[in-house]
Amino acid sequence: MAMSAKTKDKYQRILDAAVKVFAQNGFYNSKVAEIAKEAKVADGTIYLYFKNKDDILIKLFEEKMNVIIAKLQEKLEGVSDPLEKIRIYIHSHFEMTAAHPDLMEVITVELRQSTKFMKEYDNKQFNRYLRALSDMIRDGKDAGLIRQDINPGIQKRALFGIMDELSLYLVLAGENAKYTVESMSKEVADSFILGLTAPLS
Amino acid sequence: MAMSAKTKDKYQRILDAAVKVFAQNGFYNSKVAEIAKEAKVADGTIYLYFKNKDDILIKLFEEKMNVIIAKLQEKLEGVSDPLEKIRIYIHSHFEMTAAHPDLMEVITVELRQSTKFMKEYDNKQFNRYLRALSDMIRDGKDAGLIRQDINPGIQKRALFGIMDELSLYLVLAGENAKYTVESMSKEVADSFILGLTAPLS
Numbered sequence: 001m002a003m004s005a006k007t008k009d010k011y012q013r014i015l016d017a018a019v020k021v022f023a024q025n026g027f028y029n030s031k032v033a034e035i036a037k038e039a040k041v042a043d044g045t046i047y048l049y050f051k052n053k054d055d056i057l058i059k060l061f062e063e064k065m066n067v068i069i070a071k072l073q074e075k076l077e078g079v080s081d082p083l084e085k086i087r088i089y090i091h092s093h094f095e096m097t098a099a100h101p102d103l104m105e106v107i108t109v110e111l112r113q114s115t116k117f118m119k120e121y122d123n124k125q126f127n128r129y130l131r132a133l134s135d136m137i138r139d140g141k142d143a144g145l146i147r148q149d150i151n152p153g154i155q156k157r158a159l160f161g162i163m164d165e166l167s168l169y170l171v172l173a174g175e176n177a178k179y180t181v182e183s184m185s186k187e188v189a190d191s192f193i194l195g196l197t198a199p200l201s
Numbered sequence: 202m203a204m205s206a207k208t209k210d211k212y213q214r215i216l217d218a219a220v221k222v223f224a225q226n227g228f229y230n231s232k233v234a235e236i237a238k239e240a241k242v243a244d245g246t247i248y249l250y251f252k253n254k255d256d257i258l259i260k261l262f263e264e265k266m267n268v269i270i271a272k273l274q275e276k277l278e279g280v281s282d283p284l285e286k287i288r289i290y291i292h293s294h295f296e297m298t299a300a301h302p303d304l305m306e307v308i309t310v311e312l313r314q315s316t317k318f319m320k321e322y323d324n325k326q327f328n329r330y331l332r333a334l335s336d337m338i339r340d341g342k343d344a345g346l347i348r349q350d351i352n353p354g355i356q357k358r359a360l361f362g363i364m365d366e367l368s369l370y371l372v373l374a375g376e377n378a379k380y381t382v383e384s385m386s387k388e389v390a391d392s393f394i395l396g397l398t399a400p401l402s
Contacts, residue, residue, distance in 0.1 A: 193396075
């Protein structure tokens with residue numbers, strides 16, 4: 001949708017407020033009025049941009065996944081080795097978690113929340129994010145770097161599961177986290193890539 | 202708590218009803234009255250056993266995780282090879298998902314639901330389930346089967362993340378699932394174990 005700069009600013013402010021409120025109270029316990037208050041807009045203003053609370057979560061997810069994917073693509077620019085790309089993907093995900101814990105908490109926890117939500121909502125941006133992974137794995141197979149028995153469809157979900165679980169740990173542990181972005185990225189990338197590339201005995 | 206057979210039966214019936222209702226409507230959208238109806242008990246009966254809806258979810262989780270751990274231990278009986286144990290662990294988790302999709306949906310989706318819930322509730326049984334994994338990885342290191350650079354604390358969460366994400370896929374895809382318990386177990390066990398055991402170049 002085409003928006004003026006002022007409108008876009010309000011829209012973004014509401015989304016950022018929603019991230020904060022959802023992360024703090026959980027989606028189900030949050031009220032649209034709280035989001036309005038956090039965004040410093042009138043309650044009615046929210047309904048100019050969003051149908052309801054569900055719609056805020058969906059738009060938030062699409063908008064923010066777009067940003068995550070754009071940042072990832074920036075980092076992948078000029079990199080052609082599929083294994084190096086997987087390594088960058090992993091690091092980028094954990095880095096995003098450390099930089100935006102509220103956002104990642106909402107993505108990790110709140111979006112899994114309602115099964116209904118996941119069953120009915122065709123999550124296009126999330127699928128794009130996953131597909132970037134299976135493409136890298138497929139490219140690695142084509143280049144003879146990854147074993148032919150590897151299933152990219154299972155492995156993209158496996159790696160997302162690893163990152164998602166460890167991101168959840170980082171977010172919930174906060175300052176008590178025992179692992180850093182760097183140590184987790186290295187451990188996960190080393191073992192995941194070896195699992196795809198080492199010969200099966 | 203010590204219970205008579207009749208009491209225990211009612212308690213179990215309420216928990217099983219809760220699994221069904223939570224899986225169908227989600228935790229937040231479920232009402233205690235619906236659980237009572239599904240369990241064929243009076244609303245008031247539920248409050249003889251449980252403080253509130255939160256308490257039902259906590260007890261459900263503890264009770265069911267106990268069952269999952271007991272089944273796993275049965276399968277591990279007589280097995281001493283740590284790598285074979287990891288393989289059995291993975292298969293057991295996916296098998297449980299296929300056999301009890303409602304339960305695994307509740308465990309996978311509904312328990313992640315409320316951050317508040319996860320932050321405040323010390324999830325002992327879940328930690329036991331995770332610890333079984335890091336113990337296997339530690340045993341594998343001690344036996345010289347798993348590389349010394351491997352971090353059991355990160356890897357137990359990584360493997361749980363893999364299984365959790367793929368279980369969620371199985372549950373949500375239902376009859377449309379592209380992978381079977383057997384194909385997923387083999388793919389995950391092969392690559393995860395190789396990632397821990399193959400030499401780092």
